[in-house]
Amino acid sequence: xxxxxSKGGNVSLSKEAPGLKSITIGLGWDTRATDGAAFDLxxxxxxxxxxxxxxxxxxxxxxxxxxxxxxxxxHQGDNLTGQGEGDDEQVKVKLDTVPADVSKLxxxxxxxEADSRGQNFGMVSNAFMRVVNGxxxxxxxxxxxxxxxxxxxxxxxxxxYRNSGEWKFKAIGQGFAGGLGxxxxxxxxxx
Amino acid sequence: xxxxxxxxKVSLANSPSRLQAASSLQAPGLTLDFSCFGVDGNxxxxxxxxxxxxxxxxxxxxxxxxxxxSGFDLDLDRLPTTIxxxxxxxxxxxxxxxxxxxxGSFALRSGTQEIxxxxxxxxxxxxxxxxxxxxxxxxxxWRLAAVGQGFAGGLSxxxxxxxxxxxxxxxxxxxxxxxxxxxxxxxxxxxKISLDKDKALQLKLEKSAPQLVNLSKTxxxxxxxxxxxxxxxxxxxxxxxxxxMTYQYExxxxxGVVDRIATLAMRLDDDGELDTWGFASRHARLPSVxxxxxxxxxxxxxxxxxxxxxxGNLGVNNNEPPVMREILQFYWNSPLPAFVVFISDGGVxxxxxxxxxxxxxxxxxxxxxxVGLGGSNYGILEDLDTMRGRxxxxxxxxxxxDWNRVSDAQLYDxxxxxxxxxxxxxxxAGILR
Numbered sequence: 226x227x228x229x230x231s232k233g234g235n236v237s238l239s240k241e242a243p244g245l246k247s248i249t250i251g252l253g254w255d256t257r258a259t260d261g262a263a264f265d266l267x268x269x270x271x272x273x274x275x276x277x278x279x280x281x282x283x284x285x286x287x288x289x290x291x292x293x294x295x296x297x298x299x300h301q302g303d304n305l306t307g308q309g310e311g312d313d314e315q316v317k318v319k320l321d322t323v324p325a326d327v328s329k330l331x332x333x334x335x336x337x338e339a340d341s342r343g344q345n346f347g348m349v350s351n352a353f354m355r356v357v358n359g360x361x362x363x364x365x366x367x368x369x370x371x372x373x374x375x376x377x378x379x380x381x382x383x384x385x386y387r388n389s390g391e392w393k394f395k396a397i398g399q400g401f402a403g404g405l406g407x408x409x410x411x412x413x414x415x416x
Numbered sequence: 417x418x419x420x421x422x423x424x425k426v427s428l429a430n431s432p433s434r435l436q437a438a439s440s441l442q443a444p445g446l447t448l449d450f451s452c453f454g455v456d457g458n459x460x461x462x463x464x465x466x467x468x469x470x471x472x473x474x475x476x477x478x479x480x481x482x483x484x485x486s487g488f489d490l491d492l493d494r495l496p497t498t499i500x501x502x503x504x505x506x507x508x509x510x511x512x513x514x515x516x517x518x519x520g521s522f523a524l525r526s527g528t529q530e531i532x533x534x535x536x537x538x539x540x541x542x543x544x545x546x547x548x549x550x551x552x553x554x555x556x557x558w559r560l561a562a563v564g565q566g567f568a569g570g571l572s573x574x575x576x577x578x579x580x581x582x583x584x585x586x587x588x589x590x591x592x593x594x595x596x597x598x599x600x601x602x603x604x605x606x607x608k609i610s611l612d613k614d615k616a617l618q619l620k621l622e623k624s625a626p627q628l629v630n631l632s633k634t635x636x637x638x639x640x641x642x643x644x645x646x647x648x649x650x651x652x653x654x655x656x657x658x659x660x661m662t663y664q665y666e667x668x669x670x671x672g673v674v675d676r677i678a679t680l681a682m683r684l685d686d687d688g689e690l691d692t693w694g695f696a697s698r699h700a701r702l703p704s705v706x707x708x709x710x711x712x713x714x715x716x717x718x719x720x721x722x723x724x725x726x727x728g729n730l731g732v733n734n735n736e737p738p739v740m741r742e743i744l745q746f747y748w749n750s751p752l753p754a755f756v757v758f759i760s761d762g763g764v765x766x767x768x769x770x771x772x773x774x775x776x777x778x779x780x781x782x783x784x785x786x787v788g789l790g791g792s793n794y795g796i797l798e799d800l801d802t803m804r805g806r807x808x809x810x811x812x813x814x815x816x817x818d819w820n821r822v823s824d825a826q827l828y829d830x831x832x833x834x835x836x837x838x839x840x841x842x843x844x845a846g847i848l849r
Binding site for chain 1: 563
């Protein structure tokens with residue numbers, strides 16, 4: 226029975242799935258049913274040191290930089306429309322190969338060309354982030370963002386972080402104005 | 417009084433349950449329909465009675481009432497718990513798209529106090545014809561969301577989106593406004609929602625002018641035949657009040673004309689009113705014909721010593737050009753096409769002056785449909801098809817020798833005969849959008 230998190234809540238992945246080696250982070254949202262400009266949502270993942278910043282620009286994992294130098298985090302590619310059942314985008318993480326000086330993975334979703342298309346997260350429905358056991362494909366925990374979304378164009382969905390030798394998942398649901406560029410800058414990426 | 421941006425949500429926890437939702441659009445050449453979908457927890461219209469629009473103006477218990485064309489009175493406390501969300505939909509009428517609007521707004525008010533508003537503009541949209549502009553939904557009390565997303569397929573597409581079933585054929589019986597039962601009755605599963613404008617007019621007439629119901633049915637057939645079902649236009653009537661017309665007034669033939677053209681105006685006109693003029697030696701703007709005064713209209717305007725008296729005040733001769741000039745002045749900058757029905761019983765003399773007006777008017781969105789009524793000597797009106805010098809052919813003429821021998825179907829077919837061609841020509845000439 227997967228754990229369901231609400232905003233701010235957290236769960237120990239290591240406790241829920243003892244011996245956990247790898248996870249798949251699944252992100253999803255409903256494609257619009259209406260006829261206006263399409264939504265293109267992009268998932269990204271920031272490998273963060275204790276300082277809350279990336280160690281280098283290579284720790285910014287997104288559609289143009291799909292894996293880190295240690296090959297521990299791998300972006301599964303961009304889904305341009307959000308169509309199809311289940312996860313719209315996935316990030317795979319080999320937990321045991323995540324470099325020791327990375328203490329946190331921050332997982333965000335941004336809306337591509339949000340300003341020119343006049344779009345924001347308030348218009349995206351049924352967004353979620355879930356963590357699946359990469360070896361057994363069993364869902365460990367899930368966070369449904371539902372109403373938390375507002376008019377920001379970037380959203381930190383959740384965090385995977387180390388805590389006393391365990392890996393934990395925290396539901397964040399924090400909007401961020403400005404989109405992917407400013408978000409990356411905020412995490413110390415030079416762009 | 418927050419101004420919302422698209423996607424934004426606010427709590428209505430501190431607002432009263434009785435609210436007014438209003439919408440406005442500035443859109444040259446387009447008109448607006450406003451409707452409200454009360455949907456269930458699955459976002460579906462499981463109970464048709466909570467789709468409130470021009471053909472069904474009130475939901476059970478008076479929880480949602482359409483007021484005028486662009487406002488709703490809401491009483492959220494009267495909604496059954498099965499209704500989880502009210503979706504407000506703006507539809508552009510008259511063949512337009514949302515991208516053509518200049519600006520628009522949705523406002524939620526309590527009396528004179530504005531609780532929230534959402535402003536939008538054409539550039540927010542593309543080819544959408546119907547937009548879900550805002551939602552009021554239950555989540556820890558009621559909340560309001562600015563949505564601003566829609567469908568190119570218009571109101572039918574929205575209805576489909578919410579799982580409603582539209583009547584495909586014109587139904588033999590009209591949708592009856594339901595009287596609110598004490599408790600929510602089980603919803604009907606048969607398709608019964610008609611979005612048809614012909615149906616809407618019929619319902620209106622049944623209430624206020626039942627003598628025009630059959631006319632409206634005949635008109636619907638003609639409009640369909642001529643491809644004019646989705647046209648919105650200004651409709652005008654010019655009545656010959658010269659002395660020789662006296663017989664036509666006394667026999668009730670002019671009232672017959674008024675009934676038929678007023679029905680046309682109620683169906684096509686943006687405000688449902690027929691702009692009317694009378695002319696003889698002089699001319700005058702007459703009271704507009706609407707549902708409220710169509711019954712007995714001619715009797716009223718010809719009443720002796722009435723301030724509206726025309727027969728006595730306008731002289732006895734035919735003098736078409738001045739009234740035509742006034743109509744040109746009235747409609748030249750109309751964003752909608754103007755369809756002018758001009759009644760004459762002949763004796764048309766001022767050929768050159770009439771020609772001059774028609775040539776000048778051909779650059780503007782005005783179509784002149786001259787109708788000869790029981791007369792002769794129609795002069796230049798009989799040569800309209802070959803008149804040179806005009807940007808587009810903007811006028812047509814046909815005579816009716818005996819009013820009592822022309823059927824309503826024939827009349828509407830002939831009235832609307834050249835209007836569609838002119839609409840196309842005026843569009844390609846850039847006279848109309």
